[in-house]
Amino acid sequence: MRFPFLIFLFLLPFIVIAAPDSERLYIHFDRTDFRAGDVVRFKAYVLLDGSPSERSTHFYIQVFNEKGASVYTGHYPVLGATVDGGFVLQDSLMSGNYYIQAFTPEMLSNTSDVYVKNIWISGSGFRTEPRVSGVLSTMQFFPEGGRLHADQLNLVVFRSMDAWGNPVAVKGNIQTMDGQIIAPFQTLLPGLGVVRFKARSGIQYRAVIDSSTLSFSLPSVVTGAIQLQIETEPGGKKFQLSRNPKIKLTNDVFRLKASIRGQNVYDQEISFGTYPSLVGHLLTDSLPSGILLFELFDEAGNSLVKRPSFIDRGEWVAPALLQQHRVTNASTSDSTRFELSLADSVMSSVSFSVMNADQAWPDESILSRLLLLNDWPLDPKDVSIFLEGDNWNKNVVEWLLMASVDRATSLRSIKLSVPSVTAAYLSMTGLVYDVRSNERMEGGDLTVLLETQSGASKEWSLALTEKGAFSIDSIVYAGMGSFYGYYADRRGKVRSVRVEARLSGIDTVNLGLLTTTIERAGRQQPIVARYNELFSGEPQAKVLAPVDLDRSKSPVSEVSTEEKYTTGVFREAGKVTIDNITNPVNDKSINVVDYIKNRIQQVEIQGGRFVNRKNMSLSNGQKWQIGLFVNEQPADMNYLRTIRAMDVALIKFFEAGFVGSGSNYPGGALAIYLKDKPESSSARPETPFYRGPGFTDVKGVGKSVYGDEERQLYWDPTMVLDRSKNRIAFKIPERVSAFRFLLTGFDSRGRLIWIQQELSK
Numbered sequence: 001m002r003f004p005f006l007i008f009l010f011l012l013p014f015i016v017i018a019a020p021d022s023e024r025l026y027i028h029f030d031r032t033d034f035r036a037g038d039v040v041r042f043k044a045y046v047l048l049d050g051s052p053s054e055r056s057t058h059f060y061i062q063v064f065n066e067k068g069a070s071v072y073t074g075h076y077p078v079l080g081a082t083v084d085g086g087f088v089l090q091d092s093l094m095s096g097n098y099y100i101q102a103f104t105p106e107m108l109s110n111t112s113d114v115y116v117k118n119i120w121i122s123g124s125g126f127r128t129e130p131r132v133s134g135v136l137s138t139m140q141f142f143p144e145g146g147r148l149h150a151d152q153l154n155l156v157v158f159r160s161m162d163a164w165g166n167p168v169a170v171k172g173n174i175q176t177m178d179g180q181i182i183a184p185f186q187t188l189l190p191g192l193g194v195v196r197f198k199a200r201s202g203i204q205y206r207a208v209i210d211s212s213t214l215s216f217s218l219p220s221v222v223t224g225a226i227q228l229q230i231e232t233e234p235g236g237k238k239f240q241l242s243r244n245p246k247i248k249l250t251n252d253v254f255r256l257k258a259s260i261r262g263q264n265v266y267d268q269e270i271s272f273g274t275y276p277s278l279v280g281h282l283l284t285d286s287l288p289s290g291i292l293l294f295e296l297f298d299e300a301g302n303s304l305v306k307r308p309s310f311i312d313r314g315e316w317v318a319p320a321l322l323q324q325h326r327v328t329n330a331s332t333s334d335s336t337r338f339e340l341s342l343a344d345s346v347m348s349s350v351s352f353s354v355m356n357a358d359q360a361w362p363d364e365s366i367l368s369r370l371l372l373l374n375d376w377p378l379d380p381k382d383v384s385i386f387l388e389g390d391n392w393n394k395n396v397v398e399w400l401l402m403a404s405v406d407r408a409t410s411l412r413s414i415k416l417s418v419p420s421v422t423a424a425y426l427s428m429t430g431l432v433y434d435v436r437s438n439e440r441m442e443g444g445d446l447t448v449l450l451e452t453q454s455g456a457s458k459e460w461s462l463a464l465t466e467k468g469a470f471s472i473d474s475i476v477y478a479g480m481g482s483f484y485g486y487y488a489d490r491r492g493k494v495r496s497v498r499v500e501a502r503l504s505g506i507d508t509v510n511l512g513l514l515t516t517t518i519e520r521a522g523r524q525q526p527i528v529a530r531y532n533e534l535f536s537g538e539p540q541a542k543v544l545a546p547v548d549l550d551r552s553k554s555p556v557s558e559v560s561t562e563e564k565y566t567t568g569v570f571r572e573a574g575k576v577t578i579d580n581i582t583n584p585v586n587d588k589s590i591n592v593v594d595y596i597k598n599r600i601q602q603v604e605i606q607g608g609r610f611v612n613r614k615n616m617s618l619s620n621g622q623k624w625q626i627g628l629f630v631n632e633q634p635a636d637m638n639y640l641r642t643i644r645a646m647d648v649a650l651i652k653f654f655e656a657g658f659v660g661s662g663s664n665y666p667g668g669a670l671a672i673y674l675k676d677k678p679e680s681s682s683a684r685p686e687t688p689f690y691r692g693p694g695f696t697d698v699k700g701v702g703k704s705v706y707g708d709e710e711r712q713l714y715w716d717p718t719m720v721l722d723r724s725k726n727r728i729a730f731k732i733p734e735r736v737s738a739f740r741f742l743l744t745g746f747d748s749r750g751r752l753i754w755i756q757q758e759l760s761k
Contacts, residue, residue: 012323014037023053023106025115026366027061028744030715033359034098036123037091041155043351043744044076044083044718045366046104049261049290051316051750052081054351056104057424058085058505066097074696077425077476078104081746082349084717093123102482103140115366136170137163139216141208142402145228145305150201150221151244155229157194157399158207160187167191172209194399223247225315226254226295228305232398236284237309239294241270242277253299258282289313291401307403318751319343322728322743324759336739336761340721342747349755350721350745354714354730357738357758366744366754406425426475426694430501432487440468441497444489447591448472449644453697457642459591475503479697484589484644486503494587494598503692537674559717561650565673569660570632574652575668581649581675588646592672593637595645600653603670608637615656624656624667631673640672649675713739737761 023046030041044061046053056078063072076085102115107296144155160170167190174182174197182205185195199205204482205218227242241256243249258266265287270278284292294307321341344626428448432441446462456477462470464487486498561581562571578599587595597605603626604613611623630636630643654661661669714730732739740758747753 022109022113023056023104024103024113025099025100025104025107026364026744027115027117028366028717028742029362030352030353030717031251031355031359031712033711034089034119034121036089036095036121036254038089039086040089041086041715041717042083044085044102045349045744045746046078046081046083047746047752049288052746053106054081056106059085059102060104061085061087061102063087063101064099064101065087065093065671071098076698077695079476080349084698085696087696089121091123093121095123096121106381134166134168135162136160136168136209136212136214140169140403141207141216141218143219144230144402145307147225147227147305148205148219148221149242149244150199150223150225151246152227152242153196153198154227155194155196156218157192157403158185159403160191160193170209172207172212175208175215177204177206180636188396192371192396192400192403200692214360226304228294228298228307230294230307230309230398232309233281237280237282237292237311238279239307240277240279241296243272252297254304255297255299255301256280257295257297258292259295260287260290265292284311287311287313289316301651310397310401312397316752318747318749318753320747320753320755322755322757330547331526336730336732340726340728340743342721342724342726348720348745348748350719350743351717352714352719352728352741352743353712353716354732354739354741356711356713356736357740359711359740361740362742365756366752424474426477426503426505428472428475428483428501428503430470430499432464432470433498433500435496435498438498439497441487441489442466442468444487444495446470446485446487446499447594448483448485449589449591450475451482451484452477452694453481459642475505475694477693477694478693481694483689486587486589488594492594492597494590494594541607562652565631565650566652566671567632569658570629570652570671572654572658572660574671575602575655576651576653578651579649580645580651584650585645588644590645590719592640592643592645592648592651595648596640596651596653600651600670602653602655610637610667610670612656615667625665626667627661627665627669629660629669629671632671635672643672643674647674649673699743714741719745732761 002529004058026045026047028043028045030675031038036038042061044059046056046059048055057079059076061074061076063069064070072087072089074085074087076083098119098121100115100117100119103113107113138161140159140161142157142159143149144157148154148156160168162168167187169187169190169538170193170397171184173184174195176182183195183197185193185207186194199221203221205221206215207218208215223244224247229240229242231240233236239252240452252271252273253269254271257264257268257271266282272278289312290310292309292311294309296304296306298304320343323339323341324336432444432446433439434441441464443466444464446464448460448462450459451457458477460472462472464470483501485499487499488492488494547643561579562577576599585595590598593605596603596610602613604623606623607610610626610628612626613623615624616622617624625754628637628640630639650671652671654669654671656666656668658669660671661667713732713736718726738758738760740756743755745753
């Protein structure tokens with residue numbers, strides 16, 4: 001009697017740290033019921049090997065109809081490995097099947113990791129027929145190792161689904177084509193089951209469903225191939241390689257490899273000799289959690305069989321407990337409070353949603369999406385079945401992995417492309433030219449100011465290279481942004497220049513879904529920005545003052561700029577007065593500090609302060625400091641640097657001894673008066689600037705309002721928890737008796753959290 005030859009394999013202590021895998025996404029949507037006109041909010045988590053990823057800074061999301069036409073495209077920044085965003089479903093959408101597709105540029109190298117989610121949107125009329133879930137439509141069969149072997153005991157995992165890919169429970173028998181019953185089968189989880197039987201060469205098998213006329217063919221039986229079987233055991237994995245003893249191998253040299261997270265952890269040459277099977281034990285105590293892939297190669301290096309297996313060490317799950325607190329105050333009967341307890345670290349980047357209990361659960365969890373199943377739709381209660389339990393449930397995980405379709409194959413028709421992997425956020429590069437000679441400026445400083453739709457501003461002071469080049473990285477703004485700028489040479493003199501710049505990182509991604517390649521609507525062309533008096537974003541006209549043609553009226557003398565803006569002691573005659581209303585400034589984008597330095601000779605900057613160059617203290621040799629006032633209120637240098645000369649109506653310089661400056665500023669005073677802004681608009685049509693798109697604006701798509709048609713009761717994507725016990729409170733309408741909540745995110749150590757629960761008030 002022949003016995004299998006046992007091989008005991010032990011991982012060496014010098015195994016290198018696992019190489020990084022591709023990024024993956026989990027998206028927490030605020031709802032599971034999608035309707036035309038909805039504002040859909042989401043929190044996306046970008047992870048690498050189950051931990052927050054620091055690679056990508058850009059995130060794209062699209063919504064397609066079933067014909068592959070894009071109905072929405074968004075581009076968002078990734079901040080802290082998370083994306084807080086939202087989008088509006090057009091109210092004109094028809095009812096039908098739609099697809100949400102999301103990715104980072106990092107994921108484009110492996111389309112199998114692109115996030116794809118199928119949703120149903122209820123709208124006006126029907127683009128596709130209303131779906132009826134739970135009706136069996138198809139079955140897929142996954143023999144262990146990918147093949148059904150003749151004359152050997154086979155383990156076959158099967159998936160049973162409806163027309164929309166939702167899991168369906170089934171029961172039936174494996175039969176030959178002539179009706180001979182071979183083995184019964186039944187789903188263990190909704191849509192998932194396993195059956196074992198010994199196949200015979202030349203026989204075709206099918207699965208016949210009980211109480212139905214439906215039947216589905218199994219893969220064809222093969223002879224002469226090597227079978228690879230994996231089992232989970234305490235401390236590691238047991239694997240068995242088997243061959244058909246009736247067939248002689250033409251070549252008995254093979255190589256078995258095992259890898260996790262892209263790094264080989266075992267590589268061994270093996271041969272069967274006279275034995276029909278080889279059994280080995282792989283100790284995995286030193287490996288991290290993840291998918292351990294076994295792969296067998298022939299002598300020429302051709303892959304013969306693959307088998308994924310899962311290692312769960314639990315280090316990627318954050319221990320957390322969410323408990324409800326009673327509210328005794330009758331006046332707050334609709335208020336619900338919880339306490340989130342953390343075992344040993346502080347949470348961050350957490351999102352929390354509450355739904356009416358009659359709404360469906362999300363069809364995925366952060367755990368199943370990122371580490372186990374990719375696109376396997378399961379109820380959260382089913383997810384917990386295989387995430388917690390004994391070895392039998394660990395085998396369920398193995399079967400789930402075997403049944404997860406290779407999305408690289410299923411999505412092979414998707415065509416994704418970007419010009420290059422986008423750098424950190426948006427970036428700007430350019431060259432500065434002399435406006436007269438058209439030669440590049442050498443050295444000097446270029447100041448660029450960005451103003452956004454929301455009113456935020458940011459300024460960069462850039463030193464030019466010897467070739468007149470400059471660059472800005474990590475620009476983050478939403479919606480449209482306006483860029484202003486000016487140039488000063490090495491001597492500090494403001495020069496008229498032409499600046500040619502390109503804002504990159506907003507290049508549209510050509511993205512297709514299924515068999516259609518979709519080009520994003522409204523694609524932007526390469527951008528050229530100019531910062532000088534000759535530049536104009538769009539043709540603009542100078543607005544003339546209205547002319548009164550009524551001669552019956554007597555002429556009225558105009559009020560001078562000083563009379564309009566100054567009061568009290570500041571109306572005294574100044575040493576220098578600059579009227580920017582009567583004689584507008586030429587260098588409109590220059591900041592006030594540099595403008596004053598270039599226009600008023602009596603002042604200079606010393607120690608980061610304006611001082612009077614004529615007056616000096618005999619005791620310490622320091623020149624006397626000048627007081628700064630904006631609209632007659634004390635100000636500092638940092639504030640003055642944020643003000644552009646174009647916004648100034650009047651500047652007055654008072655010499656030493658000016659009573660308005662007080663004893664703290666013996667060098668005198670500088671009084672800056674800002675122009676009165678028109679109430680109708682804050683636009684400055686006379687100013688040269690460039691307007692360009694930033695990331696998708698999510699204004700108005702933040703936290704949801706209370707009682708959104710009672711479908712989505714509460715949503716907070718920006719919850720930050722900074723202690724071991726945190727209180728969470730929200731309100732539930734009185735007419736809602738039961739609700740379900742979902743809290744997901746990761747803690748300060750990068751461990752994942754996913755808590756779901758259904759409660760009654």
